[in-house]
Amino acid sequence: MSDQVGTITWISGPVVRARGSRHVGMLELVEVGADRLVGEVIGLKGDQMTVQVYEETAGMQTGAPIYGTGLPLSVELGPGLIQSIYDGVQRPLPLIEEAMGSFINRGARFDSISREKKWRYTSRVKVGDEVKGGAILGVAMETDTLEHRVMLNPDDSGTITWVAPSGDYTVTDPIAKLKMGKEEKTVTMLQRWPVRRARPFTNRRPANIPLITGQRILDTFFPVAKGGAAGIPGPFGSGKTVTQHSIAKWADAEIIVYIGCGERGNEMTEVLQEFPHLVDPRTGRPLMERTVLIANTSNMPVAAREASIYTGITIAEYYRDMGYHVALMADSTSRWAEALREVSGRLEEMPAEEGYPAYLAGRLAEFYERAGYVDNLNGTQGSVSIVGAVSPPGGDFSEPVTQHTKRFIRCFWALDKSLASARHFPAINWLDSYSEYLEDVGAWWREKTGKDWLTMRNRAMELLSEESRLSQIVKLVGPDALPYTERMVLETTRLIREGLLQQNATESVDAFSSVEKQIRMLELVLYFHERGMAIVKKGAPINLIHDLPVVDTIIRAKSTVTNEEITRFDEIQKQIDQQMGQLDAEYRS
Amino acid sequence: MSEVTVQGGQEVVGVGRIEGPILVVEGGANVSYDEVVEIQDSRGQIRRGRVLEVGEGFAVVQAFAGSTGLSIDGTRVRFLGTTLHIPVAEEMLGRIFDGLGSPIDGGPEPLTDRYADVNGQPINPTARIYPRDYIQTGISTIDGVNTLLRGQKLPLFSGAGMPHDQLAAQIVRQATLGKLAGAPPTEGEEFAIVFAAMGVKNDVADYFRRSFTESGALTRVAMFLNLADDPPVERIVTPRAALTLAEYLAYEREMHVLVVLTDMTNYGEALRQISNVRGEVPSRKGYPGYLYSDLASMYERTGRIRTSKGSITQIPILTMPNDDITHPMPDLTGYITEGQIVLGRELNFAGIYPPVAVLPSLSRLMKDGIGKNRTRDDHPRWGAQLYAAYARTQDVRALASVIGEEELSDVDQKYLKFGRAFEREFVNQSFTENRTIERTLEIGWKLLSMLPKKELTRVTLDEIAIYYKGDDASN
Ligand SMILES: Nc1ncnc2c1ncn2[C@@H]1O[C@H](COP(=O)(O)OP(=O)(O)OP(=O)(O)O)[C@@H](O)[C@H]1O
C-alpha cells in the first residue's frame, strides 16, 4: 500500500529531513524509518522534504526509508467515536494499553473506529433518490439516546442505486450504493476527512442562543453563544481546567469534544473515571455518552500535540453536520502554539515574537473560524462552540498567544491570580472579562424566563465597578469615611461576589445552576439592594443592614437551594421584606 | 581527517568541531538520534555523551562531562547503538550514585540484568489511577490546606537562604499513609526514597544524607548526586536516572516511592546553556522553547497505574531567582505540577518555620483526598474558610498600615488577631513536630473561633454548631 519515497538525511527531535520530495505532496501522511512511525510532510524544497513525526524519534537513523501514503492526515468518522479516548492523531488509547501495557510505545497502529462492532442501521433514503454531499442516508443509534446520522461524504453526490435493508452492520459494511456520473460508489458508515480542512456547510447563522453552562459568572455575566468562541486565559492554578471540566459536564450541548492538549495525564484520567458516573441532567444518561476525549498529554510527542486540535475540531464539525450542538474544549491552546514553535525552531524558521513563527496568528484564526452556528449541507442546523484555554507565561496577558487569540474570539474570561489565591472561584475577574454576545442573547433570556436579564445583569455590573472605585478609597481612608449609601453598595457587592460569582465546582448543589436559579438569585440580590438603599437613605446606620440575618441566608442560598426548589427564593424574598420592613418602620420619620 | 572503524560499535577518530560541551562528529554512518557515545580523549580517558542531532555524515554530540581536554584530532567517539540506559534493582536502595547512575559509594555495580532507558515512556492516561490517598506529613500547612496525595507532583518553590531543605527532609521523615482523623496510629507503610541532586553544594547533599541516617531511612534511599562542582551537562540526565529507578520500584516492585529533586533551577540552567551553545531560538530569558515539554517529560513520570499497587510522588525543589515566581523555571513547573508549596521571605524573617506562604500555595489534588471517609467531613470547607479568612487578613493589614490599627472596625481588629495567631500557631511548628490531622483541624477551628460566626460563610451552620469555640453567642 505504501512505497518508499525517500531516504532520511537529518533528524532533530520530532523533525526529520529526507531526500525524495518529488514523490510526496505537501501535508501528505508518510511513514518514517524502519519502525514506520507516522509523520506528516510539512515542507518541500528542492529535493528535500521536511517531515514532522508524531512519535518519539530516539533510535532513528539517517539512511532509513520514508514511505508515502498518498493521503493527507485524516480522521476516521462514523459511529463509535462517542465515549472514545484518542491521542492527538486519533489512535485509541485503550487499545494501545491493551497491546502495549501502561506505557505508550512506538509504532502502534490501530483502527480509530472499531471494524467489528455492529450498529443497528436504518436507511432514510430509497433507490432513485438524488443525494448531495452531506445528505443523511440513514441513522444508527450510537448510544441509547444519541442518533448517529450517517451522512454522504460532502465531496460526493449522485443517485442512490441500492440501499441496505435495516439491520446490524459494521462501519465497513456497504449501506448504500450511489451512481456518480459513470462510476458506481459503495458507501459505508465510515468516512475519512483531512483534519486541516474545515468541513463545508451552507451558511453561517447569527449566534444568538446562549450556551448554558450552569456557571453563573459565565451565563449571567459573560455568556458565550452556541457557535461562538471564548478564550479563558490565566496563570497556572487559576482555574482554566476546572472551568473547562465544569462546562464539559454541564453545558447544554449534545456532544462534547474535550482536547487535553499538552496538559496533565491525571486530568484526563479524572475525566475518564468521573464522566461515566455523572448523569447528564438532560438525557438522564452518563455524561460519557456524549463525550469524545482527545488526550495528548505534555509528555506525549509534541507533533501529535499540534495535530490534536485539528483532530478534535474535525470530529466536532462532523457531529455539527448531523444537526447537533457541539461544545469543544481545548486545554491548552498555548501548548499547541508551543508545539508549533518547537517544530518551527527545529526548522530554523525566522521567528516573530517570543520565538513563535510568524504564521501563529493565521493558525489561531483558522482554528477559531471553525466555530459557528450553521445551516448544514443537509438542511439541518448545528453548532460548534469553542472554549480555548490560554496559558500565558508568567500570567502576562500581553504575550503573543493571548493577544492573537483575543482577535478571534468574542468572549474573554480573564482568570486572575489574586482571586485564586484568595480562593475566590471561579477566579474570573469581572472587570477584565467581556462578552460580545450580550445583546445577541438578550432575546433568548426574555423568552425563556420572561425577565429582563440584560438590564439586571448590567445593573449588577454597574454595582461591581462602583465597588472597585470605592475600594480604592477604602484602601486609603478606611470604610468609615464613606457615606452609608456607598457602604450599601459594598454590602450588596459582597452578596454578588460571595453569593453569585463564587461557585464551587466540587460541591454537588452549587456545581451547576439552572437558568431559573441564576436569574432568581440575581433578582433577589438586586431587590435586597433597592430595599436596603431606601432605608439607608432614610438615615438607618449601615451596620443594621449588615447584621440582618437574611444576608447570611442569601450568601448560602447557592448551596442550600437546589435547582428543583426555586420557589424557596420566594421565601427568602419574604425574609427580606420582613426584616427590611421592620427597619423601614423604625426609620420612618 | 576522520577515520571510521566498526568494531563493537562504530568508532570515529577525530571530531570536526568542539564548542562548549557540544562536539560535531563527522564521518559516522547510520548514527541514530539520541544514541549514547563514548568519547575517549588522547590520554585514553573515557567520558559519555549522547547524540542531539544527526545528518548525513555528521552527528552533533553532547558530552556529559563537558569538552575540557578534548582535541580535534586526538578524540575518538564510539557510537554504542543504543539510547542511555541505567541498571535498575531494588538493591540500589541504600546506595549512592553519580549523576549518570554509576555508583560512587565504593560499592559494586548493582547486580542486575534489568536496564532501563532513562528517557522512560509516557504513561498512557487510560492506564493511570487517579490519586486519592493522602500522605500525612505532620505539617499543618500541607496536611490541612495543601494536602499531598500519593501519586502527586508537588514542588517546593523557595529562594536562596530559605529552609526548603529542612522542610523536604521533614516531609520525607514524617510521611506516612494518611488516615481518618482520630483513627489510631498504625505502623505507616514506609516510602522508598529516590533523591536526586542537581548542582547543589556538597553540604546540601550531606545534610540530606545525615537526615536520612538519623531517621533510619538510609537503607530505603537511593541518592543520585550531581553536585555543584560536577559537570553541568550531566544534570540533564540526573533526574531522569533517578526517575527511571523510581519507576522500576513503583511499577515493578510495587513500592510507594517519594522522589525529591533538588534543585531544578540548576537543571534548567544546564538546559539553557546547551541550547545557547547550539544557537537555538530562545523563548523567554534565554530558555529554549521546548522547556515546558522537557520539564513535563520528567514531572509527568509521577502517579499510579492500574497494574501496580505502587506509586510515585514527586517533590521537586526550585529556588526562584530573585524570588520571582514568574521566572520561567517556577512558572513552567507550576503549569505542569499539581500545585505548589511556596515559601515566603517575610515569614522566614519573622522566624516562622516552615515559612509556607499559604495564599500562593495550592494542592490541586487535595479535594480528592480529603473530607468524608478520608480525613473528616468538614475538612474541605474548613480549609476554604481558613484561606478566605487569611486572605481577608491581608487586606486588613494593608488598611491598618494606612489608617492605623486603632481606626479599624471591631471585625477587622479580630481579623488582625486571627492573622497573627494563624501564622504563629498554625503555620509555625517545630522541625520535629509531627501533627496528626485531627490536631491540625483542631488548631484551625480554634483560630476560626476568634472570628464572629457571621464571618464564617464557607463552613456550614452545622459545622459551626459542632466545632466553633468562640464567644460569639449569636446564631
Ligand atoms: N470553580 C472552582 N471551584 C472550586 N475550586 C476551584 C474552582 N476553580 C479552580 N479551583 C481550584 O483551583 C485549582 C486550580 O485550578 P485548575 O487546575 O483549573 O488551574 P489551571 O488554570 O488549569 O492551571 P494550569 O494552567 O496549571 O493547568 C483547582 O485544583 C481547584 O482547587
Ligand SMILES: [Mg+2]
Ligand atoms: Mg489546567
